Amino acid sequence: MSIRRFTIIALTAILALAAGAVLTVPAASQAVTGVTATEIVIGGTHPYSGPASAYSSIGKGAQAYFAYVNDKGGVAGRKITYKDLDDAYNPPQSLQLVKQLVEQDKVFAIFNSLGTPVNTVLRPYLNEKQVPQLFVATGATTWGRDASKFPWTIGWQPDYEAESLIYAKNVLAHEPSAKIAVLYQNDDYGQDYLKGLQNGLGAKASMIVKTASYETTDPDVKAQVASLKASGADTFFIFATPKFATQALVAAAQLSWKTKVYLNSVSNSQVVMKAATTQGGPAATTGVVSVIYLKDPTDPRYANDSGLALYKQIMAKYVPGGDVNDQFYLYGMGAAFTFVDALQKAGKDLTREKVMQAAIHLHETDNPFVIPGVIVQTSPDDRFPIRQEQLAQYDGTRWGLIGSLMTARR
Numbered sequence: 001m002s003i004r005r006f007t008i009i010a011l012t013a014i015l016a017l018a019a020g021a022v023l024t025v026p027a028a029s030q031a032v033t034g035v036t037a038t039e040i041v042i043g044g045t046h047p048y049s050g051p052a053s054a055y056s057s058i059g060k061g062a063q064a065y066f067a068y069v070n071d072k073g074g075v076a077g078r079k080i081t082y083k084d085l086d087d088a089y090n091p092p093q094s095l096q097l098v099k100q101l102v103e104q105d106k107v108f109a110i111f112n113s114l115g116t117p118v119n120t121v122l123r124p125y126l127n128e129k130q131v132p133q134l135f136v137a138t139g140a141t142t143w144g145r146d147a148s149k150f151p152w153t154i155g156w157q158p159d160y161e162a163e164s165l166i167y168a169k170n171v172l173a174h175e176p177s178a179k180i181a182v183l184y185q186n187d188d189y190g191q192d193y194l195k196g197l198q199n200g201l202g203a204k205a206s207m208i209v210k211t212a213s214y215e216t217t218d219p220d221v222k223a224q225v226a227s228l229k230a231s232g233a234d235t236f237f238i239f240a241t242p243k244f245a246t247q248a249l250v251a252a253a254q255l256s257w258k259t260k261v262y263l264n265s266v267s268n269s270q271v272v273m274k275a276a277t278t279q280g281g282p283a284a285t286t287g288v289v290s291v292i293y294l295k296d297p298t299d300p301r302y303a304n305d306s307g308l309a310l311y312k313q314i315m316a317k318y319v320p321g322g323d324v325n326d327q328f329y330l331y332g333m334g335a336a337f338t339f340v341d342a343l344q345k346a347g348k349d350l351t352r353e354k355v356m357q358a359a360i361h362l363h364e365t366d367n368p369f370v371i372p373g374v375i376v377q378t379s380p381d382d383r384f385p386i387r388q389e390q391l392a393q394y395d396g397t398r399w400g401l402i403g404s405l406m407t408a409r410r
Contacts (some may be wrong), residue, residue: 032108032350032351032352033106033107033108033352034106034107034108034109035078035108035350036078037077037078038077038078038079039078039079039080039081040074040075040078040079040080040081040108040343040350041081041083041105041106041107041108042080042081042082042083042107042108042109042110042111042339043082043083043084043085043098043101043102043105043107043109043110043111044059044062044082044083044084044085044101044110044111044112044113045084045085045086045087045094045097045098045113045114045118046058046059046084046085046086046087046112046113046114046137047086047087047088047089047114047115048086048088049086049088050088050089050090051089051216051217051241051243051244052089052114052115052216052241052242052243053088053089053243054241054242054243054269054271054272054328055089055114055115055137055241055242055328056086056328057271057322057323057326057328057329057332058112058114058137058328058329058331058332058335059084059112059114059332060319060322060329060332061319061328061329061330061331061332061333061336062082062084062111062112062332062333062335062336062339063082063084063318063332064314064315064317064318064319064329064332064333065314065332065333065336065337065340066080066082066336066340067318068314068317068318069336069340075340075343075344076343076344076347076348076350077348078350080340080343082111083101083105083107085097085100085101087113087118089114089115089117089118089216090118091115091117091118091120091121091122092121094113094115094118094121094122095121095122095125098110098113098122098125098126099125102125102126102129102131107131108132108350108352108355109131109132109133109134109352109355110122110126110131110132110133110134111134111135111335111336111339112134112135112136112137112156112332112335112336112339113133113136113137114136114137114138115137115138115189116138116140116187116188116189116192117187117188117189118138119133119136119137119138119140119143119153120140120142120188123150123153124150126152126153127150127151127152127153130152130352131152131352132152132352132355132356132359133150133152133153133154134154134339134342134355134359135154135155135156135335135338135339135359135385136153136154136155136156137156137157137331137335138155138157138189139155139157139158139159139160139163139192139266139384140155140160140188140189140192141159141160141161141162141192142188143155143383143384144159144382144383144384147380147381147383151356152352152356153383154356154359154360154378154383154385155383155384155385156334156335156338156385156386157265157266157293157331157384157386158265158291158293158384158386158387158388158389158408159384159387159408160189160192160193160196160264161192161193161195161196161199162196162384162387162408163193163196163264163265163291163389163408164192164193164194164195164196164197164199164200165196165199165200165408166200166291166389166391166406166408167197167200167237167262167289167291168196168197168199168200168201168202169200170289170391171201171207171235172200172201172204175235175260176204178207178234178235178260179207179209179231179232179233179234179235180197180207180208180209180233180235180236180237181208181209181210181211181212181228181229181231181233181235181236181237181259182194182197182208182210182211182212182228182236182237182239183211183212183213183214183221183224183225183228183236183237183238183239183240183244183248184211184212184213184214184237184239184240185213185214185215185216185239185240185241185244186213186214186215187216189239189241190213190239190240193237193239193264194211194239197237209231209232209233210227210228210231210233212224212225212227212228214240214244216241216244218244220244220247220251221240221244221247221248221251222247222251224248225247225248225251225252225255225257226251226255229252229255229257229259233259234258234259234260235259235260235261235262236248236252236257236259236260236261236262237261237262237264238261238262238263238264238267239264240264240267241266241267242266242267242269242271242272245263245264245267245272245276246267246272246275246276246279249261249263249272249276249280249284249285249288250276250279250280250284251280252280252284253276253280253281253283253284254280260287260289261287261288261289262288262289262290263288263289263290264290265290265291265292265293265389268288268290268292268327268392268394268399269326269327269328270296270297270298270325270326270327270398271323271325271326271327271328273285273288273394274325277396282396285394285396286394286395286396287393287394288393288394289391289392289393289394289402290391290392290394290399291389291390291391291392291408292371292389292390292392292399292401293370293371293374293386293388293389293390294327294330294331294334294369294370294371295307295308295311295330295369295370295371296327296398296399297311297312297324297325297327297330298325298397298398299398299399306368307368307369308368310368311324311329311330311333311368311369312324314333315329330369331369333369334367334369334370337364337367337368337369338362338364338367338376338385341358341362341364341367341376342355342358342359342362343355343358345358345361345362346358359378360378360379360380360383361378361379361380362376362377362378362385363375363376363377364376364377364385370386371390371405373388373405374386374388374405375388387407387408388405388406388407388408389405389406389408390402390403390404390405390406391403391406
């Protein structure tokens with residue numbers, strides 16, 4: 001730069017300051033909450049205690065996968081710090097913790113908090129703050145239905161209503177004269193499943209002869225199961241979280257209720273099935289029908305599967321002593337894989353807006369933890385990344401696949 005030009009610029013700056021103007025210097029890069037050159041800080045809540053504590057393995061599985069990614073160099077040179085807190089499946093407690101994560105810990109995003117009632121309470125706050133609420137651990141239909149109102153929220157697992165449509169289709173095809181009894185959790189989670197079943201049965205919704213609900217504060221569901229058996233039903237649907245699903249399976253066996261049982265996917269982990277078999281005998285679980293979209297670590301068909309080999313490697317290193325057959329760990333890793341995928345697609349100049357755009361434009365064919373053929377895919381109009389599921393039946397030891405993959409859509 002010439003001396004004359006430098007002098008002119010300097011004089012202009014001095015005159016501007018004398019006139020009261022404020023000079024601004026463009027920053028090389030604008031600071032993004034929760035993001036530094038070496039770190040991405042995210043938060044979430046899972047029930048490490050309380051009535052849904054069986055799901056605590058999900059948070060541990062995600063944490064383990066992030067540790068694995070960090071040891072591989074992180075994402076674009078940044079390590080992921082995951083602050084996952086215990087909300088005991090209590091929505092007010094979860095909201096208090098998430099406000100702490102956002103306002104005090106300054107997290108970049110909230111990842112995979114668990115439960116329909118929990119995430120329903122978190123959603124207005126996070127959307128008002130424009131904090132990404134990514135890959136929530138619930139399949140409530142509202143995550144897709146109300147996306148225009150809550151654009152910062154997206155699910156991960158299949159839609160509960162759509163899952164029930166698969167069950168309804170199977171019943172109509174193979175058990176058209178069934179008399180159905182339904183146990184469901186009395187909130188949006190359980191009601192979504194019930195609504196999907198009713199809609200799927202359509203003109204034959206009267207096949208449902210009895211329903212009974214429970215509250216998460218109930219000690220058990222023995223009375224509900226007894227009342228459902230008394231209805232004369234020969235087909236029993238369990239739309240419950242793991243603790244109550246286990247109780248329902250055991251109670252039906254103890255009551256000698258000879259019925260066809262359908263169990264929702266959020267409770268078909270080997271942890272539930274083995275506990276129910278131990279407490280209620282083989283009759284409690286043999287023949288139970290569900291749907292799956294995650295690989296089963298106990299299934300011999302995956303003995304040489306690279307995805308399960310990676311899962312077991314991560315478990316051995318980062319969750320020593322954890323039950324490798326607990327599919328909730330696998331679920332956590334699957335969701336964490338998708339989150340890392342979204343971060344990578346958002347690029348090195350990471351922002352909340354960019355990660356949301358990445359999250360609603362996924363086409364993931366390589367998630368190692370879902371069953372072969374499942375594509376994790378989203379669009380601005382479709383916020384359920386996983387839409388494919390397959391019917392499965394429990395033989396007393398493991399799940400066996402039935403038929404082929406089906407697309408779960410309402």
